[in-house]
Amino acid sequence: MTMTTTRTESTPHRQFDTIATEPSIRRAISALEANGMTVLRARDGAAARRIVLDLIPEGASVQHGASQTLDVTGITEALEVPGRYLDLRSQARTMDRRTQGDEIRRLTAAPDVMLGSVHAVTETGSLLTASSSGSQLAAYASGAGRVILVVGTQKIVADLDEGVRRIEEYSFPLEDARALEAYSIHSGINKVLIINREIVPGRITVVLVDEVLGF
Secondary structure, eight states: OOOSSSOOOOOOOGGSSSOOOHHHHHHHHHHHHTTEEEEEEESSSSHHHHHHHHSSTTTTEEEOOOOOHHHHHHHHHHHHHHHTTEEHHHHHHTTOOTTTTHHHHHHHHHHEEEEESSSSSESOOOEEEEEOOOOOHHHHIIIEEEEEEEGGGGGGEEEEEHHHHHHHHHHHHHHHHHHHHHSSSSOOOOEEEOOOOSSSTTSEEEEESOOOOOO
């Protein structure tokens, strides 16, 4: 498995933006479940939003990173409505990163529930996530009590090598362009998390959505 970390100007490969076939989806579901992860299926983003919100206990501390998938499904907006959950991302925005940086780091690394997505799901039951800062990866790996990942089925790939190709050739160019427009800085494939198995029963739930969502 190889990985390139430099920025690329290549056009994203369209093969990575196509809904997976039913046999491919079923192979991925079976493998994820065999690897200790719970898999739920949603027909569209609206259904995924209902599923996700029903999974989060009222009053739970919830963290989520910047995610196109959570944004377009309306999950980000729902999490930020005051009252139902303790939204750690909103709380962190009110804190001073210069003087409260350590507190912010601890607060966001170990929430009751971590929400997000991944860049690839393999038919062999692995999850791949790339990040520029790595801010969400600690919670994904072990910090969060529970992790809920919302994933469009266009992100299903055959194996780890193809997952890395999807990150390098498709996800990264799109995220790089988004970061440049939003923050005037380039993104980077600086840190990559691969989850091959979850040993804590019920900790990771993958909500597979039968439409193209996110990068």
